[in-house]
Amino acid sequence: MPIITMREALNQAMREEMHRDENIFLMGEEVAAYQGAYKVSKGLLEEFGDRRVIDSPITELGFAGLGVGAAMVGLRPIIEFMTFNFSILATDQIINSAAKMLYMSGGQFKIPIVFRGPGGSAYQVSSQHSQALESWYANFPGLKVVMPSTPADAKGLLKSAIRDDDPVIFIEQERMYGNKGEVPEDAEFTVPLGVADVKREGSDATIVARSLMVPIALKAAEELEKQGVSVEVVDPRTIRPLDIETIVNSVKKTNRVVVAEESHAFCGVGAEISAQITEHAFDYLDAPVKRISAADAPMPYAKNLEKLAIPDVERLIAAVREVAYLD
Amino acid sequence: MKITPMKPRSQTAQASTTGVAAATEVTDQINPEELRREHDQRRNEQQERIEEIDRETLLRLLYQMILIRRFEEKSAEAYTLGKIGGFCHLYIGQEAVAVGALGALRPDDYVLTSYRDHGHIIAKGTSPDEVMAELYGKAGGCSAGKGGSMHLFDSSVNFLGGHGIVGGQIPLATGVAFAAKYRGTDQVTLCFFGEAAVNQGAFHESLNMAQLWKLPCIYICENNQYGMGTSLERAMSLQDVSQKAPAYNMAGEFVDGMDVLAVYEATKHAVARAREESLPTLIEVRTYRFMGHSMSDPGNYRTRAEIEKHQERDPIKVFTQNLKEKNIVDDSAIADMEKRAREEVERAVQFAESSPEPAPEKLFTDIYANPLSR
Numbered sequence: 175m176p177i178i179t180m181r182e183a184l185n186q187a188m189r190e191e192m193h194r195d196e197n198i199f200l201m202g203e204e205v206a207a208y209q210g211a212y213k214v215s216k217g218l219l220e221e222f223g224d225r226r227v228i229d230s231p232i233t234e235l236g237f238a239g240l241g242v243g244a245a246m247v248g249l250r251p252i253i254e255f256m257t258f259n260f261s262i263l264a265t266d267q268i269i270n271s272a273a274k275m276l277y278m279s280g281g282q283f284k285i286p287i288v289f290r291g292p293g294g295s296a297y298q299v300s301s302q303h304s305q306a307l308e309s310w311y312a313n314f315p316g317l318k319v320v321m322p323s324t325p326a327d328a329k330g331l332l333k334s335a336i337r338d339d340d341p342v343i344f345i346e347q348e349r350m351y352g353n354k355g356e357v358p359e360d361a362e363f364t365v366p367l368g369v370a371d372v373k374r375e376g377s378d379a380t381i382v383a384r385s386l387m388v389p390i391a392l393k394a395a396e397e398l399e400k401q402g403v404s405v406e407v408v409d410p411r412t413i414r415p416l417d418i419e420t421i422v423n424s425v426k427k428t429n430r431v432v433v434a435e436e437s438h439a440f441c442g443v444g445a446e447i448s449a450q451i452t453e454h455a456f457d458y459l460d461a462p463v464k465r466i467s468a469a470d471a472p473m474p475y476a477k478n479l480e481k482l483a484i485p486d487v488e489r490l491i492a493a494v495r496e497v498a499y500l501d
Numbered sequence: 502m503k504i505t506p507m508k509p510r511s512q513t514a515q516a517s518t519t520g521v522a523a524a525t526e527v528t529d530q531i532n533p534e535e536l537r538r539e540h541d542q543r544r545n546e547q548q549e550r551i552e553e554i555d556r557e558t559l560l561r562l563l564y565q566m567i568l569i570r571r572f573e574e575k576s577a578e579a580y581t582l583g584k585i586g587g588f589c590h591l592y593i594g595q596e597a598v599a600v601g602a603l604g605a606l607r608p609d610d611y612v613l614t615s616y617r618d619h620g621h622i623i624a625k626g627t628s629p630d631e632v633m634a635e636l637y638g639k640a641g642g643c644s645a646g647k648g649g650s651m652h653l654f655d656s657s658v659n660f661l662g663g664h665g666i667v668g669g670q671i672p673l674a675t676g677v678a679f680a681a682k683y684r685g686t687d688q689v690t691l692c693f694f695g696e697a698a699v700n701q702g703a704f705h706e707s708l709n710m711a712q713l714w715k716l717p718c719i720y721i722c723e724n725n726q727y728g729m730g731t732s733l734e735r736a737m738s739l740q741d742v743s744q745k746a747p748a749y750n751m752a753g754e755f756v757d758g759m760d761v762l763a764v765y766e767a768t769k770h771a772v773a774r775a776r777e778e779s780l781p782t783l784i785e786v787r788t789y790r791f792m793g794h795s796m797s798d799p800g801n802y803r804t805r806a807e808i809e810k811h812q813e814r815d816p817i818k819v820f821t822q823n824l825k826e827k828n829i830v831d832d833s834a835i836a837d838m839e840k841r842a843r844e845e846v847e848r849a850v851q852f853a854e855s856s857p858e859p860a861p862e863k864l865f866t867d868i869y870a871n872p873l874s875r
Contacts, residue, residue, distance in 0.1 A: 231706075239672020243676020248680065249683060279652070280867060283656065283661065366873075415873045
């Protein structure tokens with residue numbers, strides 16, 4: 175199986191799907207002539223032409239809404255946000271239009287659209303360019319929220335998202351575009367939405383991690399293995415709908431759980447996962463659920479402060495040792 | 502035929518810079534002589550237009566306006582009785598805009614509008630039965646009882662809402678027009694919004710894209726001169742909305758919204774431009790709502806005299822009078838139309854009354870088109 179980057183995997187997903195379905199178009203800032211701010215759409219303009227790969231003005235509310243309108247009448251837009259930070263400008267169309275159209279029209283207008291782009295922290299871009307917004311979007315029924323952590327998942331999940339008939343928020347991680355992994359070449363390879371993946375099996379504690387936190391959790395698990403602690407890493411991959419069953423099954427096996435996330439803890443996805451674990455597996459827990467989240471502060475610029483703001487291997491190791499009462 | 506633009510407001514009265522009191526003063530300054538001259542001119546213009554349009558179209562436009570007026574009166578009544586809940590924005594006074602504009606469309610063209618949408622969906626061809634049932638929150642409603650007054654939808658006539666956020670429908674309509682062009686159909690999209698929506702970024706962003714990409718979308722600003730309780734003068738630095746079109750290099754028109762045929766004609770030109778050249782148009786239609794912003798609005802921000810001034814040019818009254826003077830209709834034909842409209846609305850009420858409430862399990866349907874099992 176070829177080893178490619180997450181960036182290339184996403185590119186393959188869009189290319190294959192655009193070949194399959196003429197109704198798919200890609201629109202966003204710098205997606206065409208510039209080849210994508212992060213080069214995810216590299217080569218697509220040359221392959222599909224400017225009818226289907228469209229550079230938009232810097233007008234997030236406008237082109238997000240344009241996408242939703244096009245989806246109302248049967249097109250299948252992929253709307254790229256240069257980063258999800260800029261999607262904040264488009265939330266009216268994502269939340270008030272895309273998420274609710276099917277419902278408030280009594281089932282008449284489905285919105286098959288993907289809003290995708292990088293989210294989370296990059297490197298030293300400070301507060302406005304380093305936000306993990308999944309808890310915002312996951313709050314709304316009508317939206318699906320997907321966060322891949324490997325190139326193969328990125329490709330398979332994006333293809334599923336494009337084929338899905340509902341609005342999907344597809345958050346890639348800015349620091350992970352260069353991450354490499356084995357990715358199937360089969361044009362029919364997909365990863366279903368709403369299904370978690372056990373990235374590493376273990377028996378002593380579970381780390382529930384998504385996106386950037388998955389490789390960090392795997393590294394922590396490796397280190398903990400050396401210390402005699404067997405850690406299971408569960409990646410929900412889709413935040414909404416959440417595969418709580420797989421998470422709960424893991425907790426029932428390990429009885430200890432750490433939820434790792436790059437977003438803020440308060441009202442966050444980790445809080446939701448913790449609450450659901452408590453609801454479904456309270457009697458199986460040998461320790462309170464532990465959350466490891468981003469610092470409860472805007473992202474700073476200074477390198478040393480930024481490092482402190484994002485959960486790292488050391489903090490995850492300490493958290494697992496804490497729930498295992500090892501120290 | 503030429504469209505004589507009414508004098509845009511800012512040329513007839515200087516915008517107030519001192520707030521509410523001054524603005525009210527300006528609107529109350531009615532010079533009876535000037536007003537009569539203007540009314541005479543408008544009457545003559547409509548009568549000229551009548552000569553150029555076939556009788557069947559004229560009667561259809563009149564009937565639709567009467568039907569919408571009676572429908573809205575009945576909605577107000579039902580709201581007062583507690584049969585209709587939530588927000589209910591009536592279209593009384595503005596009927597000429599939706600009826601005139603939609604009269605210029607083909608059935609497969611698309612329409613989107615704001616929450617003041619009862620008139621538009623009826624003019625697009627949805628049965629008043631389904632519209633009234635929706636206002637009643639019944640299963641037989643055009644949105645299955647899930648949208649209500651502000652979110653009317655009917656895919657069978659390409660009526661795409663009914664949108665509750667001021668200006669939210671403008672990017673959507675732009676996307677619908679984009680899709681038509683993408684697919685190479687010659688369908689046109691009509692997007693209605695109030696003048697208050699013009700102050701939203703969504704308006705600016707959409708018109709910029711529409712002209713940039715030459716999308717077949719017609720933006721119809723129903724300038725009823727109030728954004729809820731805030732007058733145009735207090736909310737907009739440049740009050741001539743049609744004058745904003747040049748900022749996007751777009752064609753702009755200014756139309757008398759109390760003349761259904763002026764709206765019809767201006768829209769026809771814009772439709773031709775959209776269908777044949779794939780170009781957008783911004784049409785400002787100067788109109789006036791006779792009722793409050795919604796049913797819960799006491800209307801303290803404007804005077805009785807101001808409302809009455811506009812009611813003198815009630816679009817249904819004016820059109821009926823002109824059709825009579827041109828011998829297109831007589832009193833008995835009008836009476837017959839009134840009777841038909843009342844009966845149609847009465848049937849709609851009966852339908853709404855007898856339609857069942859949505860089943861409880863409908864709370865959780867239509868959230869996802871592809872619900873996932875987990």
